[in-house]
Amino acid sequence: MKRGKVLIAERIDEAGIELLKKEMDVDVCFDICREDLLNRIHEYQGLIIRSDNKINKELLDKAVNLKIVGRAGNGVDNIDIPEATKRGVIIANTPDSNSISACEIAIAHMFAGSRNFTYADEYLKGGNWGREIFMGNELYNKTLGIIGLGRIGALVATRMKAFGMKVIAYDPYILGERYKRYNVEKKETLEELLKEADIITIHTPRTKETIGMIGHEEIDMMKDGVRIVNAARGKLMNEAALYEGLKSGKIKSVGLDVHEQEPRTDSPLYEFKNVTVTPHIGATTVEAQQNVGMTIAQQVINGIKGELVPNAVNLPGITREELREMKPYIELMEKLGKLYYQLNTQPVKYVDISYWGDLVSVDIDILQRSFIKGLLEPVGKEKINYINAMIIAEQNGIGIRQERMTEYNNNYSNLITVKITNNKNEKFTLAGTVSNKKEGKLVEIQGYEVDVKPSRYMLFVQNRDVPGVIGQVGTIVGTENINVATMQVGRKAKGELALMILNVDDEVSKESLEKFKTVENILEANTIIL
Numbered sequence: 001m002k003r004g005k006v007l008i009a010e011r012i013d014e015a016g017i018e019l020l021k022k023e024m025d026v027d028v029c030f031d032i033c034r035e036d037l038l039n040r041i042h043e044y045q046g047l048i049i050r051s052d053n054k055i056n057k058e059l060l061d062k063a064v065n066l067k068i069v070g071r072a073g074n075g076v077d078n079i080d081i082p083e084a085t086k087r088g089v090i091i092a093n094t095p096d097s098n099s100i101s102a103c104e105i106a107i108a109h110m111f112a113g114s115r116n117f118t119y120a121d122e123y124l125k126g127g128n129w130g131r132e133i134f135m136g137n138e139l140y141n142k143t144l145g146i147i148g149l150g151r152i153g154a155l156v157a158t159r160m161k162a163f164g165m166k167v168i169a170y171d172p173y174i175l176g177e178r179y180k181r182y183n184v185e186k187k188e189t190l191e192e193l194l195k196e197a198d199i200i201t202i203h204t205p206r207t208k209e210t211i212g213m214i215g216h217e218e219i220d221m222m223k224d225g226v227r228i229v230n231a232a233r234g235k236l237m238n239e240a241a242l243y244e245g246l247k248s249g250k251i252k253s254v255g256l257d258v259h260e261q262e263p264r265t266d267s268p269l270y271e272f273k274n275v276t277v278t279p280h281i282g283a284t285t286v287e288a289q290q291n292v293g294m295t296i297a298q299q300v301i302n303g304i305k306g307e308l309v310p311n312a313v314n315l316p317g318i319t320r321e322e323l324r325e326m327k328p329y330i331e332l333m334e335k336l337g338k339l340y341y342q343l344n345t346q347p348v349k350y351v352d353i354s355y356w357g358d359l360v361s362v363d364i365d366i367l368q369r370s371f372i373k374g375l376l377e378p379v380g381k382e383k384i385n386y387i388n389a390m391i392i393a394e395q396n397g398i399g400i401r402q403e404r405m406t407e408y409n410n411n412y413s414n415l416i417t418v419k420i421t422n423n424k425n426e427k428f429t430l431a432g433t434v435s436n437k438k439e440g441k442l443v444e445i446q447g448y449e450v451d452v453k454p455s456r457y458m459l460f461v462q463n464r465d466v467p468g469v470i471g472q473v474g475t476i477v478g479t480e481n482i483n484v485a486t487m488q489v490g491r492k493a494k495g496e497l498a499l500m501i502l503n504v505d506d507e508v509s510k511e512s513l514e515k516f517k518t519v520e521n522i523l524e525a526n527t528i529i530l
Contacts, residue, residue, distance in 0.1 A: 012289075044066060067088075092313065106229050239269060
C-alpha cells in the first residue's frame with residue numbers, strides 16, 4: 001500500500017511524530033499560517049491539529065484527499081463535524097489520553113484547598129511562621145459530590161473512595177449500572193447533590209446546557225463552608241457567583257484549573273488566599289502528552305489505512321476495549337460485504353441483517369457500517385469509509401434493516417445472516433460467525449454450507465456436481481502456478497450444483513479464469529479480493 005501523507009499543524013509529543021513516520025510521509029509545520037494551510041491541504045490524507053486551526057467548509061473544500069483530522073486533545077469546538085461527515089472525513093480526538101492527569105489535578109486542588117497549601121507556601125517563603133491560621137479539614141468521612149460521572153469523574157470517584165470519602169454523583173446521561181460499578185450514590189437532581197456535598201468537583205463537557213450551571217442560585221443551595229473545584233472547562237461556573245460566595249464565607253475554598261477567559265493573569269478571585277489557580281495544566285504532564293501524541297498518531301494511521309478509528313467523534317462511540325472485542329466481527333462483516341459485487345452485477349435494493357445468539361447485546365450499528373463499507377467499496381466512485389458509508393448507501397437508494405434474534409441458529413453461539421435483494425428482486429444470502437479462536441468465518445453463501453476463513457485472495461468456482469471436476473480444477477491450478485492454501489467444497493444436493501472456494505496466495509488473472517470456464521462442467525469462476 002502506498003504511504004499516506006500527514007501534516008502536523010500543531011505541536012504533539014515527539015513519540016507520536018516518530019510513530020507516524022514509521023508508516024507515513026510526515027510534514028511537521030507547527031504554527032503554520034492559515035493561508036499556507038489552505039494552499040497545501042490538498043496534498044494530505046491526514047491532518048493533526050489542536051485548538052488553533054479551524055476545520056470548516058473553506059478548508060474542507062480544498063482538502064480533496066483528506067481522510068482524517070486528528071485533534072490532539074478532547075474538545076472539537078473548532079471543527080465543523082457535520083460538514084466533515086458529509087465528505088467522509090473522519091474526525092478523531094483523544095478523550096482518554098489525559099484523563100488520569102486531569103483527574104489528578106482536580107484532586108490536587110481538593111487537597112490544596114482543604115489544607116491551605118498555596119497560602120502556607122507563600123507565607124513561609126515570605127519569612128513568616130505560624131500554624132493556627134492554616135487550620136484545614138480532613139477529606140476522611142466528608143461527602144464528595146461529582147457532577148459528571150464520565151471517564152474523569154469515575155477516576156476521581158475511585159481514588160477518593162480510597163480516602164474514606166462518601167461519594168455521590170449527578171449525571172442525567174449516565175445509566176444506573178455505572179454508579180453501581182464505581183460504588184457511587186446516584187443523585188436524581190443537581191439540587192440533591194448540592195445540598196449534601198462537602199466538596200464539589202465538576203467534570204462535564206462545555207455545552208449550552210452546562211455553561212453557567214453553577215451560579216448564584218446553585219451556590220445558595222450548598223452547605224455553608226463548601227469547597228468547590230473546577231478542572232474541566234471554563235464557564236461551567238459563574239465566577240462572579242464564586243466571588244460572592246467567597247466574600248460571604250459561604251464557600252470555604254475554590255480550586256480552578258480552567259477559567260472564564262484564557263489566557264488570564266488577573267481576576268477578582270485572586271484577592272482570596274483560599275483560592276488556588278493553575279493555568280489550565282490538567283493535561284500538562286509528560287505521560288499525558290506522550291499518550292495524546294501516540295494515540296492521535298495511531299488514530300490517523302488507522303484512518304488513512306481505512307481501518308476503524310476507536311475515538312472517531314463522527315462514528316458511533318466505541319472504546320479501545322470494545323474495539324478489541326468487536327474487531328473480529330467488524331473485519332468479518334466488511335469481508336462479507338465485499339463478496340456481493342464481485343459475484344453479482346445487479347444493483348442492491350435492500351440489505352437485511354440478522355444477529356443471532358450471543359450477538360444480541362453487541363453494538364450492531366458499527367457492524368452494519370462495516371458491511372455497507374465493504375459492499376460499496378468494489379463499486380464506489382468515491383472513497384468509502386465507516387463515516388460516509390451509510391450516507392452513500394442512502395444516496396444510492398439502498399434500504400437497510402437489522403434485527404436481533406436471541407435464539408441460536410443452526411447450533412452457532414453467534415451468527416450473522418445477510419440477505420441482499422437486488423433490483424430484479426433476486427436474493428443473495430451470506431452468513432458468518434466468529435470462532436472460539438476469534439477468527440471470522442464464512443459459513444453460508446447462496447444456500448451452500450461452507451466453513452471458510454476469508455483471505456485476501458480467493459477463487460470461487462461454481463460447477464455441476466459430477467465426478468472429475470475437482471481434478472480438472474486441480475490441473476488448471478497447477479499449470480497456472482496458482483498456489484492454494486485451502487479448498488472447500490459445498491453442495492445443496494447430490495448431482496445438482498456445487499461450489500468450490502479456494503484460498504489462494506495471489507490474485508487469479510483473467511487469463512487463468514478463462515481456462516477454468518472452458519471446462520465443460522464449470523459454470524462460473526470468479527477471483528475475489530478482500
